[in-house]
Amino acid sequence: MQKRTSRLALAAAGVTVVLWASAFVSIRSAGTAYSPGALALGRLLAGALVLGAVLLIRREGPPPRAAWPGILVSGLLWFGVYMVVLNWGEQEVDAGTAAMVVNIGPLLIALLGARFLRESLPPRLLAGMAVSFAGAVAVGLSMSGEGRASVLGVALCLLAAVAYAGGVVAQKPALAHGSALQVTTFGCLVGAVACLPFAGQLVEEAGRAPLPATLNMLYLGVFPTALAFTTWAYALARTTAGRMGATTYAVPALVVLMAWAFLGELPGPLTLLGGALCLAGVAVSRSRPRGAGAAAPSRTPEASSGPGGRRESRTR
Template sequence: MRKKTVQMIISNSLMIGLWASAFPGIRAGLEGYTPEHLALFRLLIGSMALLLFAVLTKMRWPDIKDIPVIFLLGFLGFALYHILLNIGEKTVSAGVASLLVTTAPIFSAMFSRLFFGEHFGIAKWIGSMISLLGVSLIAFGAGDYTYSMKGTLFILLAAFSESIYFVFQPRYIKKYGFIPFVTFTIWGGTLPMLVFLPGLGEEVINASMSATLSIFYLGLLPTVVPYFALAYVTSVVGASEATLSLYVTPALTLIISWMWIGEIPAFISLLGGVVTVGGVCFTYLKSNQMKWYRNALRHK
């Protein structure tokens, strides 16, 4: 197996697994923190860890001309995304939230096509539709009809905001490398969040240990590692294809939520997870088959 293939498998596994765990982690953190303070605390933890890493590795700083764009992408991909998602999860279960966020690949594909003319073939569209059917089954099986339309809208807006970050990052990943770029954008997303700093200390004192530990986990792992992994995958295959594997996230979120916060999935939700994974497999297997076929014709 080629080295790049192994790296892709590891990157996708980290991305899916850690992001899947983030949704129940947010629900646990919201037991002791407001959505705004949870987002700020999470980003502060991630930023401080990355600052130490940057100093130890003598990471290069971004060019002055790129700083406004980096700050904007950081705001959209981290600050705005996390605030909107946290607000939405006040009334939406972790499983349903994760499936709503899977609309991000669709938004990413549309933006990639609109701004960069990136090809999104028929196999990917069919695979996406299969996966959307799967996440719809997950939603139906969740049986959580009490969540508000307002919460749903917040999460869809979060997915929309994050998709812009995904689509416009490749140019800067190519220039700086995926680890420095993600580091810069996390810092860029953290700075505007400092407006919510008043009151955070009081919440840290009053919150339960489990809620605080959940945020430390979110800050050190799901906030940082999956973005590194996604940035690497994006640098290899492009934004629209890189985000396709996120369709697997809701299936794994259901299992983790069951184990962590006691959200028990119905059988139809588990069936939806199988369909979701099937859609992703169809997309990649069919796409690779088509690439093999085109290469075979080219070498005839």
């Protein structure tokens, strides 16, 4: 049973990484017609509608009171601040610079997880993250253009990384009390409410935006938000925040492959090397010392017993 749960969690994390990688392509298209706040609000509204419908179909009510502090903080930081600030930052700097700065996020998740969640920092995790970060820097350098970086853009991307890390660490305790679907749905709603000041911009820009841009915004809401954030929460409930953060270092490598396959952007040697390092680092960070598999502490009690456990059992 434990092995099956681990495989499901790994598969869920894989779905998340692939869909988050695809989001970069969609953001590039939608961002030409929508301002940062409007794009974030449109994406969150689409995601909230899909998640709310699934929640009703599954007859899951609101999460228990104990889950709300984490939902509110993660909803505000991750679904709200992160999405708006990242959209804005990517308009101020090139994609490579943005990728390098935002990839500080997983390192911050590991440090904050150790500080506030009392998670351990195994040597393999730290080594894997170091290798992956070096790969992300290589990918970023290979994709960086000339003359597009700005102090404001770098600061915005750094703020996005901090908001991302804070949101993940806040979400982890909430998953001990609510299901992945509950925590994601109401976190998305909190983010949408926080972005309501951009409603006027969204209405105005939607009226003149080309159809492909609007379709990309809807795609961002349904797949990289509604589906990917739910599979992320499912996997996060079954492992540590640090290990989940390290998994996202596979995103730069997948972005390179997707840009190659769908946009015809041929990667150079430095880009390929960076992508390989990202994947190698993820493999190292998620590996366990030989003979440690049976003794490894289970992260599933909180999802298999008590109120949160009963909710999770219905979401599988």
